[in-house]
Amino acid sequence: MKILLLHDYGTATGGAELQMLSLRQGLRDRGHDVRLFSSRVIPVSGSPLLSDYHCFGSNTRLQVLSQTANVSAYLNLRHALNTFCPDIVHVRMFMWQLSPLILPLLKSVPCLYQTAVYKAICPLGTKVLPDGQPCQHTAGVSCLQHCLSPQAWVPLMLQRQLWLRWKDAFDLVVALSHAMKAKLEAEGIRPVEVVHNGVSERPMRSPLTHPPTVVFAGRLVPEKGVNVLLQAFAQARLQVPNARLWIAGQGTEAMNLQTLAAQLKVEDCVTWLGHLPHAQLEKQFEQAWVQVVPSLWEEPFGNVSTEAMMRGTAVIASAVGAQPEIVSDGTTGFLVPPDDVHALTAALLRLLQNPSLAEQMGQAGRKHAFTHFSENRRTDRFVEIYQQIQATGKHSQGLNPFKAIS
Known part of the structure; x- marks a missing residue:
């Protein structure tokens, strides 16, 4: 199969990018001819561009325009489609750089949209209000009232209108979780399948x-909840004085x-590691x-959880x-309510005071990661x-699964 x-x-440089690169390799290992089309943007300085086809992209103010109508993406993708002639096109993230302008090109080829965020139903991709609460509004004027400035609202609404106009290019939408599927279907996005992100196999830790x-x-x-983790860790350390906390990442x-x-x-027992390459x-x-994932928002998936489990670390x-x-x-x-310092503290203590339980849960997690x-x-x-x-898609039967969606 030829797959684009x-x-x-x-x-x-990110979870979604690593997933696409590992999928490309996995498909190639199975004998398929697979190529990746992306913008030329380098999100982290020094990271090599690994795609097979490229187009213009920007992290400057030009992104406001290019994410809505990227002419370079349209022209370069048209060339790639004409020269490669794929049997299937698999789209993941496209509304930060490539823009909906690419969608009319995909109507003549079997195509799926694997949405890694909530861009299909939310201009910001999060479905979260500024106060951290889940957004229950339909995208539109409510976005201007709650989340966006007029300067941001206008181009993002144009982007949304183009997406709604051309979304029938896709035969199928793929969500990362059943929770995500429910959110998409509640706003009329169908048909939706669920495929969890994959985690690479690695040796068990010592x-x-x-x-x-x-x-x-x-x-x-803010939505990652690291402040909640710090508060819970401070409470747990009162009973486990030699505990330490490592925080990897960067952000505002x-x-x-x-x-x-x-x-x-x-501060004496918290180490700030900054951004680290995945292997490091x-x-x-x-x-x-134990690895803690204290998110406050409903993330579509959670690669750090499956990676920790594959390593053999309790979560x-x-x-x-x-x-x-x-x-x-x-x-x-353990699962704990979001933004609940007391519950997180209690869960931390159960593991930090019981290394045999941490070992047992880590080994169970590793088995679960391999299986699922x-x-x-x-x-x-x-x-x-x-x-x-x-x-069975619309291209083989002349049917369009999105036609019933307003």
Whole structure:
């Protein structure tokens, strides 16, 4: 099969990007001819561009225009389609760089949209209000009232109108979790399948040693809940004085979080690792007793959870979004209410005071990750979907599954 993957970025710098690159490799390993189309944007300085076809992209003010109507993406994709002639097109993120302008080109080829965020129903892609509460509004004027400035609202509404006009290019939408599927279907997006992200296989970590170590990896932004983790860790450390916390990531809240750590008097046992390449991060987290995912918003998935489980690390996660589909509460870790310092503290203490339980949950998590979240399982599922679309999609029957959607 000839498969063309489309994604806003062609670098190994984020979870969605790593998923597309590993999917490309997995499909190639199965004998398929697979190529990746992306913008030329480099999100992290020094990261190589790994896509096979490229177009203009921008992280400057020009992005306001290019994410709405990227003429370079249209022209370069048209050339790629004409020269490569794919049997299937698999789109992931496209509304930050490539723009909906590419969609009319996809109407003549079997195509799916694997949405990694909520861009299909939310201009910001989060479905979260500025106060951190879930957004229950339909995108439109409410976005101007609650989330967007007039200057941002106008181009993003134009982008949305183009998406709604041309969304019939897709035979199928793929969500990362059943929780995400429910949100999409509640706003009229159908048909939707679920394919969880895959995690690469790796050796089991060594047996745990002291001191008890808590780790976090992710963007340092309000919705990730790192402030809740710091407060809970400070409480847990009163009973486990030698505990330590490693925080990997960067973001707009970095300085505020470091100030909070000082106010909580835990700055001496918190290590700020900054952004680390994936391989270096995994090596750094070898001795983690528990990885915490304290998200406040309903994330579509949670790669850090499955990566921790594959490593053999117990996970404590907020019971929101996809985390209840990933973490088996009481078996591979614990699920706690979001923004609940007391509950997170209690879960931390159960593991930091009981290394045998941390070992047991880590080993159970590793088995669960191999069974349910491996890259091979994900790749095989997509091959099945590609074949299904070719056999039953609108391009083979002259039908359009989106026509009934307003």
